[in-house]
Amino acid sequence: MLSRIAESLFWIGRYVERADNTARLLDVHLNVLLEDPWVDEPSANASLLTVMNCKYEMPVSRRDVLATLALDRNQSSSIAWTLGAARENARRAREVISTEVWESLNTTRNQLPRWASAARPHEYFVWVRERAAVVWGLHSATTSRDDAWHFMELGRSLERADMIARLLMTRHLEGTTGPNWTTLLRSCSAHEAYLRTVRSLVTEERAAEFLLIDKLFPRSIAYSLQKAEDTLGLIEGASRSRALSDRARLALGRARTNLEYRDVRDVLAELPAQMRDVQSACATASDLIRDRYFLPASTVLWSQEAL
Amino acid sequence: MTASQHTPWTGYQPSQAWDEAMDLHGSVREPYSRVYAEIDRMSGDDLFSRAEALASTYLAQGVTFDHAGEERPFPLDIVPRVVGADEWDIISPGVAQRVKTLEAFLTDVYGSQHCVNDGLVPRRLIATSQYFYRAAAGIDPANGVRIHVSGIDLVRDQHGIWRVLEDNVRVPSGVSYVLSNRRAMSQMFPDMFGAMGVRPVLEYSQRLRSALAKSAPEDVDDPTIVVLTPGVFNSAYYEHSLLARTMGVELVEGRDLETHNGRVYMRTTAGRQRVDVIYRRVDDDFLDPVAFRPDSALGAPGLIHAARQGNVTIANAVGNGVADDKLIYTYMPDLTRYYLGEEPILPNVDTWRLEEKEAREEVMDRLDELVVKPVDGAGGKGVTIGPKTSAEELAKVRAQILRDPRGWIAQPVVQLSTVPTLTEDGLEPRHVDLRPFAINDGDDVWVLPGGLTRVALARGQLIVNSSQGGGSKDTWVLGGVRQRGASTPPPESRIELAGLGAVPQGAHPDDATHDQQQQQQQQQGGGSC
Numbered sequence: 001m002l003s004r005i006a007e008s009l010f011w012i013g014r015y016v017e018r019a020d021n022t023a024r025l026l027d028v029h030l031n032v033l034l035e036d037p038w039v040d041e042p043s044a045n046a047s048l049l050t051v052m053n054c055k056y057e058m059p060v061s062r063r064d065v066l067a068t069l070a071l072d073r074n075q076s077s078s079i080a081w082t083l084g085a086a087r088e089n090a091r092r093a094r095e096v097i098s099t100e101v102w103e104s105l106n107t108t109r110n111q112l113p114r115w116a117s118a119a120r121p122h123e124y125f126v127w128v129r130e131r132a133a134v135v136w137g138l139h140s141a142t143t144s145r146d147d148a149w150h151f152m153e154l155g156r157s158l159e160r161a162d163m164i165a166r167l168l169m170t171r172h173l174e175g176t177t178g179p180n181w182t183t184l185l186r187s188c189s190a191h192e193a194y195l196r197t198v199r200s201l202v203t204e205e206r207a208a209e210f211l212l213i214d215k216l217f218p219r220s221i222a223y224s225l226q227k228a229e230d231t232l233g234l235i236e237g238a239s240r241s242r243a244l245s246d247r248a249r250l251a252l253g254r255a256r257t258n259l260e261y262r263d264v265r266d267v268l269a270e271l272p273a274q275m276r277d278v279q280s281a282c283a284t285a286s287d288l289i290r291d292r293y294f295l296p297a298s299t300v301l302w303s304q305e306a307l
Numbered sequence: 308m309t310a311s312q313h314t315p316w317t318g319y320q321p322s323q324a325w326d327e328a329m330d331l332h333g334s335v336r337e338p339y340s341r342v343y344a345e346i347d348r349m350s351g352d353d354l355f356s357r358a359e360a361l362a363s364t365y366l367a368q369g370v371t372f373d374h375a376g377e378e379r380p381f382p383l384d385i386v387p388r389v390v391g392a393d394e395w396d397i398i399s400p401g402v403a404q405r406v407k408t409l410e411a412f413l414t415d416v417y418g419s420q421h422c423v424n425d426g427l428v429p430r431r432l433i434a435t436s437q438y439f440y441r442a443a444a445g446i447d448p449a450n451g452v453r454i455h456v457s458g459i460d461l462v463r464d465q466h467g468i469w470r471v472l473e474d475n476v477r478v479p480s481g482v483s484y485v486l487s488n489r490r491a492m493s494q495m496f497p498d499m500f501g502a503m504g505v506r507p508v509l510e511y512s513q514r515l516r517s518a519l520a521k522s523a524p525e526d527v528d529d530p531t532i533v534v535l536t537p538g539v540f541n542s543a544y545y546e547h548s549l550l551a552r553t554m555g556v557e558l559v560e561g562r563d564l565e566t567h568n569g570r571v572y573m574r575t576t577a578g579r580q581r582v583d584v585i586y587r588r589v590d591d592d593f594l595d596p597v598a599f600r601p602d603s604a605l606g607a608p609g610l611i612h613a614a615r616q617g618n619v620t621i622a623n624a625v626g627n628g629v630a631d632d633k634l635i636y637t638y639m640p641d642l643t644r645y646y647l648g649e650e651p652i653l654p655n656v657d658t659w660r661l662e663e664k665e666a667r668e669e670v671m672d673r674l675d676e677l678v679v680k681p682v683d684g685a686g687g688k689g690v691t692i693g694p695k696t697s698a699e700e701l702a703k704v705r706a707q708i709l710r711d712p713r714g715w716i717a718q719p720v721v722q723l724s725t726v727p728t729l730t731e732d733g734l735e736p737r738h739v740d741l742r743p744f745a746i747n748d749g750d751d752v753w754v755l756p757g758g759l760t761r762v763a764l765a766r767g768q769l770i771v772n773s774s775q776g777g778g779s780k781d782t783w784v785l786g787g788v789r790q791r792g793a794s795t796p797p798p799e800s801r802i803e804l805a806g807l808g809a810v811p812q813g814a815h816p817d818d819a820t821h822d823q824q825q826q827q828q829q830q831q832g833g834g835s836c
Contacts, residue, residue, distance in 0.1 A: 002563050006576045091369065092539050094548035095558045099368075106369045147576060235576070293576045 001096070001147040007294040008093040009148060012105075013155025015086035019079045020132035021163035022052075023125035026069055028187040029170065030121060032179050033062065047173040051166050052077055066121060073112070079128055080112050086135075098142035104134050147235060154231045154289070161224035161255075162282040164188065165275040168211065172272050181207035188219045208271075209264045221278060225256040228285065235293075248288040255281035314347045315354050315734050322736040324722035325467045327388065338391040338785060345499045346386065351733060358385040358729055361491055370487050370545060382778035383488050385495070388726050388739060388760045389503075392786030395756065398469060398743060401653035402459045403752040406745045408639060409476055409630045411646035413453045416629055417444050427645055428638050435713055436635070437683050438477075438628020440591065442598045446615050446625065450522050450749035453624035455586070456515065458482075458742045458759075461653065463724035470721070471639070471653050472740065474631040477623060478588050481759040481779075482511060482744050483546035486553070488781040489757075505783040506756035511744070512553035514755075515586075518748035519554075522620045523583045530583035532556045533573060535564070537589050537605045547588050561589070566609030569616040584620045585610070591625050633682040633716045634660060656721055662712040670717045671708075674701050677717045679708070692769060694720060723769055726780065728762055738763045740771050741782065757782035 029048055033039055042059035049056045054068050054077045073080040087109040090102050108131045115124045136156075143149045167187065171178045182202045185191040194202070194210050197217070214220040218227075229249050255278050259267060267274050321329040328339040335343045346354065365371065365380035390398070415422050416433055423430045433439055458479030460472045489508050493500045516532065523530035536547035538560050551558035563573050564582065572579040587594060593603040598611040613619045629635065637658045643651045659666040659677075670677060674693055681689040691704050708715045725736035743758035760780040761771035771777040 001576050002557055002559060003574045003576055004560065004563055005557075088539075091544075091548075094369075095552035102369065103367055107367050110366060151576075 001151070003294050005093045005096050006147065006151045007290070008089040009096065009151040010155040010289070010294075012086050012089045012093070012097075013152040014159040015082045015089070016105075016132050016135050017156045017159040018163060019082045019086070019128055021160065021167065022069055022079050022082070023128040023132075024187045025052075025163070025167050025170065026066070027122060027125045028167070028179050028183055029065070030062070031183060032170075032173075036177060038177075044173050048170065051169045051173075070121065070124065071116065080115075083112060083128075083131070084109055096148050098138070100138040100142050101135060104131070104138055108135070150231050150235045151293075154228055154235070157224045157227040157231065158282050158286060160219065161221050161228065162279050164211065164219060164221050164224065165278040165282075168208075169272050169275045184211065190217060190219055193217050204268065205264050208268055212264070212267065213260050222256050222259055225252045225278075225281075228252050229256070232289075248285040248292070251281045251284045251288070313351075315349060315351050316343070316347055319727060319734050320736070322725040324465050324736075324738070325463055325724040326736055327463070327724050327726050327739075329727075338389040341499060341503055342387060342389060345496065346734075354385060354729060354734075357495055361385060361495060364491055364494075365487075368487070370484075381484060381487075382764065383484075383491060384728050384762055384778055384780045386727050386729060386734065386780065387492060387496075387783045388741075388780045390741075390757070390782060390784045392784070394469070395506075395784045395786065397652060398461065398741075399754045399756075401469070401471075401651075402461075402743050402745050402754045404643060404647065404649060404652050405459050405471060405474065405639070406454060406457050406476075406747055406752045408643045408646055409457070409474060410452070410454050410747060412635075412642055413476075413624070413627060413630050414451070415646075417446075417453075417626065422642065422645065425645075427641060428635070432634060433629060436629045436632050438591065438626065438632065440599075440626040442611055443624065443626030446611075447617070448522065448624055449524050449617070449620055452518075452522050452622075452747050452749045453627055454630075454747055455518055455522060455622040456482075457623075457745045457747070459745065461741045461743065462656070462721055463741075464656075465722045465724075467724070469653055470656050471636075472656055472721070473633070474636060474639070475742075476627045476631045478590065479742070479744065480543045480546055480588070481742055481761075482755070483543075483549040484779050485744070485755065485757060485759050485782070486511060486549065488779060492781040503783065504785060506786060508755055508757055511746075511755050512550065514746050514748075514753055515550070516554040516556070518746045519584045519586055519620075519622055521748050521750075522622055524617055524620060527583045531581060532584040532586065533559045533564075533582050535559055535561070535585050535587040535589055535606075537561075537593070541588075543588065550586070561603075561605045561607050564607035564610075566607060566613050569609070569613045569618050571607070571610065571613050571619045582619060584622060586622050591628065594621070594625065628683070633658075633680060634662075634713070637716070656718050659717040661708055661715045661717060666717075667708070667712060671705060674705060674717075676720065678720055679704055679715055679717050682714055682716055690770060692720065720769070723763075723771075726760070726762065728764070728778075728780075730764070730766075735766065737766075738769055738771065739780065756784040 025048075029044075033041060033044065041062065045060035045062065045065045046056055046058060048065060049060060049068060052069060054075075056064065056068070068075055068077055070079050072078045073084060075081055076085075083105075087105045090097055090105045094102060115127070139149075139152065143152075167184065171184070179187075181204055182191065185194050185202065185207055188211060190211060194207065197214070198206050198210065200206065210217065211220055213222040215223060215226075217223060229252050232249050232252075258277065259274070319329070321331060321333065327336065328343065329335055361383055362380045365383065370381050371379055412422065416439070420430075420433075422428050423433065454476045456479060458475040458481065460475065461469050462472045463469055485508055519532050520530050523532075532554070533556055534547055534551040534554070536544060536558055538544070541547070548558055557573065559573055559582075565572050565574065565579070567579075571582045571585070573582055589605050592599045594606040595608060595610040595612075596603045596606060597608050599606075610619070610621065611625065614621050614625070636655065637660055640651045640655060643649060659670050661667045661670060670679075675696070675698075677693045679691045679693070691700070693701070696704070723738040723740060726739050727734045728737035730737070739760050739762045741758050741760050744755045746753045746755070760782045761777045762780055763769060763771045764778050
């Protein structure tokens with residue numbers, strides 16, 4: 001597979017997953033603002049934007065948050081921009097992805113202007129999640145399990161681990177008590193799965209464990225990291241130069257085992273720091289993957305005079 | 308249905324030019340009878356709503372072109388253009404003959420130049436052609452083919468005679484619209500489509516792929532073919548990706564390619580992979596910064612060297628532009644007789660060569676009634692239509708010609724034929740041309756049945772290029788049914804194995820009885836309340 005195409009596929013995976021998770025995260029946040037009577041809204045908003053690494057000016061209103069993270073097509077942090085970027089990447093890799101996936105991404109982008117105002121944000125978030133599900137469903141139903149599949153899945157699982165880590169960081173927003181664990185489970189579509197697995201009411205430790213290290217639930221951090229590691233192994237296959245890809249797997253594996261083999265109470269005690277470690281592991285892996293697969297081995301510079 | 312009722316055809320006035328659907332007395336020409344009847348049964352609103360549906364499917368599929376930075380659906384008109392089987396029997400061999408002539412001419416020009424030595428074409432004409440590349444002289448194509456794909460632009464004059472307007476043998480574009488127009492239209496008019504026996508166009512990609520494979524360097528068994536695109540911002544990007552996708556080959560940009568020791572490779576996630584055939588959609592000038600423009604970032608350095616070594620095939624070949632120069636065009640009928648020993652099947656449009664003194668003098672007097680074109684133009688750029696141009700602008704054109712007579716030709720105004728087209732005011736005649744596409748695989752020239760019909764959407768407009776606000780029509784070549792009838796499958800090839808049984812159902816076998824019992828239970832429960 002061409003390096004350029006592989007990079008596009010990787011980023012389609014990341015962007016679509018990011019749009020999905022940003023929608024979930026914002027939905028939780030708006031919910032918290034409504035339900036917490038003692039909320040200090042500007043500082044809660046500001047701290048959410050910090051979690052998402054966005055710049056802001058105090059005071060941050062609800063409208064600012066929605067513009068920055070959901071609607072403004074000119075800000076690279078917003079869902080609207082992300083979906084547009086996914087579609088542009090799909091256009092570049094048009095001959096590799098299936099027609100169905102292309103059309104679903106293209107239609108999504110074409111329908112974005114309908115949601116330009118923030119009148120009913122919840123409906124917008126539901127729509128975003130549905131569109132992401134359509135893309136993944138078609139992708140899964142129409143793509144051969146070759147490198148085209150692997151690179152998209154790789155981007156997707158890295159992004160998911162990263163975004164779930166950010167979502168858990170919102171437990172410690174300033175100015176509010178943050179979302180309770182039931183809300184967090186719900187926003188990850190994990191509430192029913194949790195109840196069936198744990199068979200008890202939601203307690204902090206069990207819920208945190210479920211979202212951090214459950215081995216079977218596809219939205220736990222450890223599951224996503226494991227998936228990314230496995231996918232890297234499949235991409236590498238039998239080829240020889242594996243140093244860089246092994247370093248990527250190393251970073252991911254270390255982050256995963258750190259969560260798995262640590263007492264969940266210790267993790268909860270320093271949750272923001274732990275979640276930041278997960279994010280930096282994902283960023284490191286992403287850089288290593290870029291160096292290994294997407295950049296040319298050596299850049300040939302051409303100058304006419306040299307002849 | 309009575310004649311007095313209002314149909315989309317009410318008020319349709321065939322133009323003074325050749326109208327392909329209707330003669331001047333208003334009776335429908337035979338190939339169009341079925342299309343006429345189908346549209347006659349619709350209401351005007353129905354026709355408009357179908358046209359809207361067409362545009363929205365194109366938007367969803369991304370069949371768009373960039374217009375001032377905005378993506379617009381490629382305009383496809385709802386009324387198909389129909390070409391009768393008897394007409395196609397002239398066009399198809401005519402186009403093939405034309406391509407063979409062009410091919411022979413190119414081989415000659417980049418070889419021993421017999422046509423010059425025999426006094427047929429002046430040497431200075433070739434030497435001064437902007438697209439005659441000395442760099443291409445020594446590159447012998449593996450199976451002798453230089454024009455793998457060509458688009459020969461045809462027009463129909465006021466007497467209904469098909470004429471060649473232009474040859475395109477560099478990187479002719481538009482075939483993707485033929486393929487996607489067909490897909491959209493066959494969904495829109497399924498009944499009419501099947502009943503009329505329209506010849507299919509879908510095999511184009513397979514034909515192209517096999518022609519490219521045949522042109523691979525000699526020692527390659529299973530060639531790696533790529534399509535080279537300038538990139539996603541090119542206006543024809545949709546076409547490049549569609550061709551790559553339907554041929555099942557990689558779509559590469561210049562930066563994906565690198566050359567080492569006269570071999571071409573593409574950069575993949577598994578390292579370098581050798582490339583054997585490049586179907587390039589990048590202009591000659593940009594192909595190789597070593598041989599041509601040093602500032603080009605669209606090609607790959609060393610491509611021409613690799614081609615000269617015979618390690619890679621570039622399709623279409625470099626330097627083909629010398630053959631579709633509009634001055635060479637005027638020599639084409641003579642060249643057909645010279646190389647093939649045949650009379651040309653499709654005539655040219657009469658053309659004055661402005662570098663000849665007598666012709667120039669005659670044209671200068673009649674500039675206001677002629678069409679003047681630059682010899683190397685494409686896309687309708689620089690064309691001046693005399694009757695529609697102010698005296699002031701004509702004076703400018705005159706000065707331009709006198710400065711560079713080699714750069715211009717003049718032609719009489721050809722009243723292009725018209726076809727009914729849906730406009731804001733309903734159906735009206737609009738001028739069209741036709742670009743059939745031909746593929747040369749070295750053994751045979753195959754002409755895609757139909758081709759791209761471009762239509763000028765403004766009333767009276769004669770320039771049909773999409774960059775000048777033109778649209779397109781699906782072109783239906785009749786006569787497919789007869790072929791199908793000839794190849795009825797023999798009885799022994801019928802399917803004899805029936806399916807294994809009814810489609811399995813996953814319902815639990817006891818569900819049905821349980822269901823009944825549960826319902827009874829509820830009824831009893833309800834009764835006891």
